[in-house]
Amino acid sequence: MESIFDYFLRPKSVAVIGASTRTGPDSFNILEVMRAKGCRAEIYPVNPKTKEILGFRVYPSILDIPAEIDLAVIATGREAVPELVRQCVQKPVKGIVIITQGFADADAEGARLQEMIMGLVSGTGVRVIGPNTLGVVNNFDNFLTAFVNVPHKASPVGLVCQSGMFINGHAEIFGGLGYAVDIGNAADIGFNEVLEFYGRDGRIGVIALHMEGIRGGRRFMELAGEIVRKKPVVVYKTGRTEEGAHAASSHSGSLAGEDHVYEAAFRQAGVIRAETFDELRDFSKTFTIYKSAPGNRVAVVTFTGGGGIALLDAMEQCGLVPARLSPLTMEMIKEIFPGWLEVSNPIDLWPSVMKYGYERVYLPVLRRVLEDPGVDMVACISVAHSVPGDEAAYVEKFILEAARMHPEKPVALWNFGSARSSMAAHVEQRGPVAVYPSPERMARSLGVLYRYHRHILERGTPAVETAGPATAVVAGLWEKRSALLGEEAMNILGKAGIPTVRGKLARDLEEALEAAGEIGFPVALKAVAPEIIHKTEAGGIRLDIRDPEGLENAWRSMMAEVGRKVPGARVDGVLVQKYAAGGIELILGSKRDREFGQVLVFGLGGIYAEVLKDVAFRIAPVSRAEALEMVRETRAYRILTGARGQEPADMEALLRTIVALSELAASNPEINEIDINPLLATPGGVVALDARII
């Protein structure tokens, strides 16, 4: 076998340790569930208190089993687990699924026990899934370790989750599963290893993740970035909010982290985020059913004009456009339309159906529309009152027939009415047509399908940027200090290729006058004081100083104001800088995240920056293309490109600076945080006016 997952997902032999003698309804008996599933593995129950369960011979311990064991499943009280794991290692087995709860997900004692277990397997080659897990499901080969009856419905979806609910509800949530791994507390095997396996496995076509928190975020990005070029990865990330994140820490022991960091990581890796549970359902289904999406031009074929309008609204919000029908298509439809009805898209077939009946109208129009080179997808709208088999099922029959003839163009259906869900199931079982319960969900799904095929599969740059060797500009500068301010920080930026304003640190007025003479007027003064965070509010800034007298005045008034506003503030000196008038104030920074490394932030600066929160995040380092995407996400983009007739700022210089900062941050592990505030953008370039490195 080539992968550890072969032992977890299709073991030849499995020991069920803690097999229960209770059987029947509500007994949660793994043996019973395995047998119901039709598992082909040899099953060896272990329980010192009995000789036989459900006809299986029971062994007192795993060490008593007279056969090789691929997989051990442990479901006992938590106190017994370490000794049982020790026996599994001694046996030895290849993998262990620890179903038992009450470890890092619970109290300090649980965390200690989990650590003990990991110490026992460490270095032995024995791998662990869990604890606190439903284990694995393999619907292709009829294997599972769950203690509840899980529907058996195979599909190309590979699931990694941190909650059994996704396994338990998979038939409805994902329309079935191929493999599922509930990593539980992820003490050993985590997202990345399963993801890598699914990426290689030919039977998995869509990867779905339920994530509360990840360890090894950076590796996740690299892996996912590669995999999405072959198959879509959809993630439902919970623990997004404060309350949710808190609950996640006691559910799977996960550190949920900050949501904007995950958001940036998913975006960069090309992982599709399901914002809601419904989207998890919809996107999984959409990618399971459709393998291509030639474009975003949608023909809407409807029985309701009102529904068509709702769908157009939703399409516009999801990057889809109404297809312009070709003259040939228009001509064909005109023939069956009443004279007063203009042919347009949405194509409202109701008046024609009332006149000619379903049969003569629906399929010919669908076929014509699908043959139209200006149409990339077809979105149908219909009402479902009767269950399949009745005459009203005609429309769905035609939709299936047309979809089968044009597998390259997605044909989808939004239906409503009393038989909506049974009709949806009926259609989806019979052919390549996804059925959605609302215009918004249809549009979101087809929009994501289009974006995946257009942007994720087609992008030419490496999936995820990797940091180069350390630029080593920071080395030796720290010497016990935790922060570099002003000039020192600016020097480092300068070495990293980031343009900085000319300036000198002055300890007193005399040095300031000297510095101004060197730099040339006009200059600006900025107080350098560790206690002062917002210089403007503290009175620690003077701009546009034109001559020595002005400088003297400014110096005195600034010192007085700072002393008044921040009593007792220690002013280490004053930065004398070349004054640059005009331009757009930006902020650019980077901050270390435990799992993903340096997280870049870019946005509009100025005194309202904190309130406006016009910022975008990315995991460093970034390419020029990613930097541009980042800038485009903010409203600052329109200002930089010359809103209201201003001359545009130098975008290339800005992108170079973002890339340079991202590389500086990513390649110097000593750096925890960099802030350039403000970064001034003008038509002639960009320049950092002040900075701070921690």
Add this chain to the structure above:
Amino acid sequence: MESIFDYFLRPKSVAVIGASTRTGPDSFNILEVMRAKGCRAEIYPVNPKTKEILGFRVYPSILDIPAEIDLAVIATGREAVPELVRQCVQKPVKGIVIITQGFADADAEGARLQEMIMGLVSGTGVRVIGPNTLGVVNNFDNFLTAFVNVPHKASPVGLVCQSGMFINGHAEIFGGLGYAVDIGNAADIGFNEVLEFYGRDGRIGVIALHMEGIRGGRRFMELAGEIVRKKPVVVYKTGRTEEGAHAASSHSGSLAGEDHVYEAAFRQAGVIRAETFDELRDFSKTFTIYKSAPGNRVAVVTFTGGGGIALLDAMEQCGLVPARLSPLTMEMIKEIFPGWLEVSNPIDLWPSVMKYGYERVYLPVLRRVLEDPGVDMVACISVAHSVPGDEAAYVEKFILEAARMHPEKPVALWNFGSARSSMAAHVEQRGPVAVYPSPERMARSLGVLYRYHRHILERGTPAVETAGPATAVVAGLWEKRSALLGEEAMNILGKAGIPTVRGKLARDLEEALEAAGEIGFPVALKAVAPEIIHKTEAGGIRLDIRDPEGLENAWRSMMAEVGRKVPGARVDGVLVQKYAAGGIELILGSKRDREFGQVLVFGLGGIYAEVLKDVAFRIAPVSRAEALEMVRETRAYRILTGARGQEPADMEALLRTIVALSELAASNPEINEIDINPLLATPGGVVALDARII
């Protein structure tokens, strides 16, 4: 009968004009549909070509019917309609439903025919629903005018719509209907009349609207503002986007208008907007099932920790908070929890159920939680694999039982799994429990339920502000001019009680010097030139001028710059104003909308205002409370209240100014548009620096 709707919804006699001889499947025969519905009205088919249809005696014309007719339903070709309407008026009938399409929804000929019809009924007292409609449904008294078979499922929902799809799909979309009126093109009867009727009708508990565009928006706000104090009004507004609005104009002939105007109107009137079709479903159901919501503290009772976390995330985004369980509740739950599991909310009952079984755990916990005074609502999470009747239905049985004991506290269920929708239907048929298919939809619905009971029902101010008598400050000022700029505009604002900067219009430098002498330095100069929209970009502003020499310099440099940047611009003069340094630049304005009257806009000003779009809209006039709500919606609020340690601006002065502007705009019909830009807010008050009135 007291209302025209009595004749439409429960006529004693109905004439079906254009009754078809085609019957059976796909014949869309109204007579057949009426008979199937069990209509109690006397039915008189009219068709000159036959004597009998389905056993009914058929009359050649409505004038030949030997009985009084309450309602006529016309379903013929469009050309025949005017003459048939003339006969209905002659008969006379009380109401006419015109089902025929192809009027204002179609071409110019259709618009002409519709106008002709309205001319025929005008002044006769005969009222019209349609044309282009499915007509009406009354599920309480078994009447309808639809030509398709519509499910018969009565509920307290009253629907007004502009598309038959909502009638057709009502059983699934709204869980049934009481009354429905499809107003179609709304040539005569529109939203407001039906809304008023539903507001008074005791059998209607929830009003649902599908709206493409409305006429009489102002009246709608007043009506809805009163009705929402008795029953919730939920609206699904389509034609929101450019494509959608365009399609709406040819579907129901509606002018969809600008979405932000509708958004403001709904908000002010307390109308609940369903952003999606799913929300239309969810909110209608929620308000049908729950009559109260004592608070927003939710206890989550779950079988899945992972699901609980997803729900917490969703709750936080919808204004719901996890309830803090009382010591008594904690104690009771602790008894059945394993020792390592901390009692918290979400309450994960899975480990307890595995140990003690469903029966001994679920109902006692639910009852205890519902008796907890710190709990306002209970949100349950469960998986549904089996259909009702099987043992797995236990949980739902307990939920229903607990909910019935505590009708004052909403108990809701999010379920998933293969039997999700059938289990949901099973539960909702049996008791006061709404079942949602996702955590986000459950949280959105309960959040809206809470907001309705907390904010809409409890608010003390008049529902919708009405304009006072005209302040007449504008009268006589216009004399063929279309716009008032600078000083003239400021004078009007001043008369309306809005503080304006002291200033004088100067035609030449000499006048400017004189004005500055009067006003006192420092002053600012602003070019008054009709062609110049953005003064800053055109170089038409000079600030902080401290003395006569400075003024002379500034005058010359400004004239030169304006001449260079806007060649040929006619400068009518220069506004000399007191210069006010510092402060926060805001914009405040108002613009006339065809249906809703003056629409106020408030937001952050300054040169980035257009890009940041940090604005809120309201229909004028507004109260102080609405003005405050409006300011709070913008990010400017945090700046005004002193973000980053600045002294807060004078909020009361700002609110007075917003109210004053809203009244000025609403009470002077000559005004089309007012713009104050900038309105400067400081700790000492607010002041308009420049304005424009059109």
